[in-house]
Amino acid sequence: MTSQSALIVDNVSFRYRDRQGVAIHQISFSAEKGELLLLAGASGCGKTTLVRAINGLIPRSYKGELSGKILLNGQDTAGMPLSRISQMVGTVLQDPERQILGTKVINEVAFGLENMGLPRAEIFARAEQALDYLNILALRDRETFNLSGGEKQKVALAGVLAMRPSVLLLDEPLASLDPASALETLAMVRRLADEGLTVVMVEHRVEDVLNIHPSRVMFMSEGRIRYLGAPAGLMEAVDYHEVKLPAAMIARRAAADPAPARMSFLPGVKRGEAASGDSSNAAEFALVRFENVAFGYESGREILHGINLEIRKGDIIAVLGPNGAGKTTFVKHAIGLLKPKSGRVLVNGIDTHAASVAEIASTLGYVFQSPSHMLFAPTVREELAFGPKNLKHSAPQIEQQVKSSLEIVNLVDKENDAPLSLSFGQQKRVSIAAILAMRSKILVMDEPTAGQDYKNYLGFMDAILQLPGFEAILFITHDVDMAVIYANRVILVADGAVQADGSPQQVLKDYALLRACRVVPTSLLDLNLELFPKTGEFMRAEALGHVL
Amino acid sequence: MLVAWRYRKRKSLVQWFDPRAWVIFYLCFLFSTLAFWDIRLLAPFFTIALFWLLTSGLQWSEIRRPFLFIGSFVIFFSLLTFLTGRGSQELYKVEHLIRSYAAPFTLLGWRPTLNITVERAFFAVSQFVRVFSIAVMTILIPYSLNPAYYGITFRGLGLPDKIAYAMDLTMRFIPTFGRDFQLTMDAQRARGYELEKISGGLIEQVRKLGPIIVPVTIHAIIGSEDIIDAMDLRAFGIGPRTWLEELHYQRRDFVLIGIGIVILVTSVLVGFAGLGNFWVPEALIRWAVGG
Known part of the structure; x- marks a missing residue:
């Protein structure tokens, strides 16, 4: 830890005003310029509380007892207004749908800059630069509500980057993304760190993040740091049941433990009743049947077409x-909330x-x-x-x-x-x-x-x-x-x-x-x-x- | 989708004006219309409303649903007032009977009777013209004002940054709210809940809406925490903000505002002069008495 570190968290503890027990306890670590730190741990272990303490929402918006010090680029954030902290620390929250405030992409990216009262020309320049940096300039005039999950994530990030922070906090950025969009987001995060931004990334999908080689990993449990160090060490330091590690690593460690008990799924279905693997019985056991189903909303493109399948017992x-x-x-369609435009869906033999x-x-x-x-x-x-x-x-x-x-x-x-x-x-x-x-x-x-x-x-x-x-x-x-x-x-x-x-x-x-x-x-x-x-x-x- | 934006850029008179000018004109129109019950004075307002509608570039297919909904609503209440006579008696003291229809049966000694009077009939027509004029102008708003300009429009009308931005934010989250509402509807329907079969008195019906209202409200509250965080984290409310959009008044906007103000001032003066109250043609009364 040096005084030049981009982020220093020194012995920080916090207890929410309306809750019993401390949420985080004596947390200390630092992150250097260009470092990518992965923050992992079970739900409720204090990750989000730590993020709130760093970005200043604690104690400004979330009241309680805070002790310890947080330094951003050497400056103590205690007593600093949130507006100033927000220019040094950018935060992308878990659900971009709730974070995006502008009706159009350009308004969303410009939001923070507008609040800072910058001249209009500078706002446009910085917002467009952020969009260009993330390769989403083409989205500039799109309505935010109609963007895909991955696009929303990038737009939310652009809105934060436009404020030019030196530290970026990402709170479970992959939670609502499909795997391919998650990969794109991870590649982008790696690039941001490589170009000098300090990134603290909270994520359950540890295995995915390990693929972009974080500098260090911090694992939290019950408000405390259980592990802080190189990614390689995490694999040995934590219980492989708690963190999703690469499969080969889990298999190697599990080999030393007793074999897990074999589970029997769907115990209500007797052997022989299940149709899977026995197509001669399939029709007899079909609980739901899709016959050439197509669907589209009134004025839109076709969303489903040519669906033929059965859901069978087992x-x-x-x-x-x-x-x-x-x-x-x-x-x-299976549950009858939507009816096919053509074809039919049979549930227990009855047309929906x-x-x-x-x-x-x-x-x-x-x-x-x-x-x-x-x-x-x-x-x-x-x-x-x-x-x-x-x-x-x-x-x-x-x-x-x-x-x-x-x-x-x-x-x-x-x-x-x-x-x-x-x-x-x-x-x-x-x-x-x-x-x-x-x-x-x-x-x-x-x-x-x-x-x-x-x-x-x-x-x-x-x-x-x-x-x-x-x-x-x-x-x-x-x-x-x-x-x-x-x-x-x-x-x-x-x-x-x-x-x-x-x-x-x-x-x-x-x-x-x-x-x-x-x-x-x-x-x-x-x-x-x-x-x-x-x-x-x-x-x-x-x-x-x-x-x- | 439950909620979709009605706004589209159109070649229309209403979109030719600065949104602030149009909102000012709309408010002048609204308060002026509310000042009158005299159908002779309401007729010009009805004409103005139709003029804006016909020059709005809207297709009937786009506005059919709201018009049918509001139209039936207005007709229903006008008819109700006409049939019961309630809600209109403070505007006239004497009624001139045209015809009376008595039911051929009695209920506990009371014989239901429908009295058609000149005043009731004319009140129903006046009420329809008054409410329908306002409804037409109001329906135009979501179709003609760009949602991206709501905030700057209200800021430009003198509201503080925070309140003006709240307008923007409302527009932003209406579709999200609509989506959450639809999700809850689907979730409860999948549990056999049938909204269309709700019965009972008003309180009972509201109670039975709990499976929809409670989750939607809770979700909105949970979501609002993130929204507040997102705003705080991007320096909202620290001082005067710059608005990305710019609006500039043109000469035509001043003309529109001028016309609106003239209409409002004239209406106020006419009101103070004791004119504009409920009016029934003398000839109709003579005909009723003679008939």
């Missing part, structure tokens, strides 16, 4: 594809044109990405009873269904709590239980693990797939590893059409097709394909350790 389907490919539109969404809900339950989009009731019990009541189940039936759903998701002790007061993970479980209580046969999930840390998402998916209530599960994801670990079938969607549909081994081995669909192979997929002749199946990295 299927665990991962739907992969880039943002805007039509994945969500496809799923909304002739069935209400409520009728279809007893076959398909849809869990949206964010639980806060659906939770509303004063207690968990009432939340769970909502669906069955709408479906006109009898009172004793509802009572029994709510009880068993609570038991399955292990939330019996929370039945009288307000759903919105629970943790994010618990809210997710309530949203799954709400579907279970409707006795839906198929669970459909949109990005079920987005924004969750590695340990939490594996635990969550393990628990869901072992629930006894479902006959098939379908999830939309950007995470190829989810398909590798959990799916027995992969549907690859791009440009509104199914590009491939088959077992993970069949679909995911075609790297050229994956790349054409902006799906990026991972180290776990590489390792599984390499060992497939030996294993005969796809496995998680810990299990591969015992095959190596």
Whole structure:
């Protein structure tokens, strides 16, 4: 640590005014000019609090007890106005949708400069320079709402860079991006650091960030630094269950531990009932059938075309594809929220044109990405009873269904709590239980693990797939590893059409097709394909350790 | 999409003017129209509104939905006033009966009767003309004012930076709010919730809207924290800001503002002179009495 360091955090602790316990405790580190520091750790470990302390939101917007010192380019930020700090530290928040304030791209990039009261000519020059630097000058006059996730991320970054900060804080910039957009963002971050910007990047997707060679990695747990040093050291210093490390590394370390227990997914489906791999029984077991389905909004282009497929008993389907490919539109057809423009969708043999969404809900339950989009009731019990009541189940039936759903998701002790007061993970479980209580046969999930840390998402998916209530599960994801670990079938969607549909081994081995669909192979997929002749199946990295 | 911008750049009279000039004219028009119940004075306002609409370059297909919605709304309330006579009695004391229709049955000794009077009929027409004129001018706003200019327009009208920017921000987040609303609607429909089947009294209906209102509100509150952070982190509110867009008044804008002010001042003077109150043609009354 030198006084010339771009950023010095010296013994910083903070406790939020309205919360018990410290959020971060005696944090000390520094970052030099041009350094790229990866900040990792489980949800709630204090990463965001540390970012807020550096960018000055703590204690200015978030009140509490702050101690220690933060120096930017040698200057103590205590007592410094936020406007001054914001010219030295730029922050890109997790959700660019909420960070973008301008209706047009140029207004968004110019926002900070307008607030600084700079002359108009200078604002235009700096804003256009930032857009040009990120190769998005062509977006200059576009409306921000209509941009893709990756474009929004770049525009948000341009808005920050236009203020010419010396330190850049990125709070989970990859969370809402498809793999190809995430790669582009990472390459851009590397370039910024190479050109002298100090970058602190908070990210759960550690493996992806390690590919752009951060100078150092900081791993936090319970508000404290558990590891700070070279990336190579992280792999030895932390538990491989907590951080998503390269698959070969996990496998090597797991080889020394006892082999993980083998899990049985979809226990509600008896062996022999599952149609996967046995096409002669397929039609008999088809729960949902798409027949030449096409869809487009009134005045727009066609979003889906030529969709022909079945969802069968025993299927665990991962739907992969880039943002805007039509994945969500496809799923909304299965649940009857959208009706095909041509062709038809049959749910339990009934055309969705002739069935209400409520009728279809007893076959398909849809869990949206964010639980806060659906939770509303004063207690968990009432939340769970909502669906069955709408479906006109009898009172004793509802009572029994709510009880068993609570038991399955292990939330019996929370039945009288307000759903919105629970943790994010618990809210997710309530949203799954709400579907279970409707006795839906198929669970459909949109990005079920987005924004969750590695340990939490594996635990969550393990628990869901072992629930006894479902006959098939379908999830939309950007995470190829989810398909590798959990799916027995992969549907690859791009440009509104199914590009491939088959077992993970069949679909995911075609790297050229994956790349054409902006799906990026991972180290776990590489390792599984390499060992497939030996294993005969796809496995998680810990299990591969015992095959190596 | 639930919320989509109606604005497009068009070759139209309304877009020929500076948005500030048009907003000033609109406000003058609004307050002037509200000053009158006399259909002879409301008729010119109705004509002005139609003039702006016909020169706006809008196609019927673009405005069909809002017009049908607002049109039915205005007609419904005009009809309600006409049938019940309520809400209009403070404007006239005497009614001249044209015809009376009594129901052939009684309810607990009360016989429902519809009295058609000259005053009620004319009030319904005046009410329709008054509200419809304002509605036409108001509908033009989202179609004709560039959302990117909302902030600078209100700043140019003298509002402080923070309030003017709040206008910009509202326009920016309406589509996001619309998307969140649609997501919640979809999520609840997927749980068998059918908005169209909601029944019961007003309070009961509002209570049954909870599954939509609560998540949308909570989401908006959660989102607003990020928005505030994003604004703070880019130095919002530290002092006078520069607005990227520039608006410059032309001579035609001053003419429009002048016409608006003349209309408003004249309306105020006419109002003070005791004119502009509810009016019914004498001939119609004579006909009713004679009939």
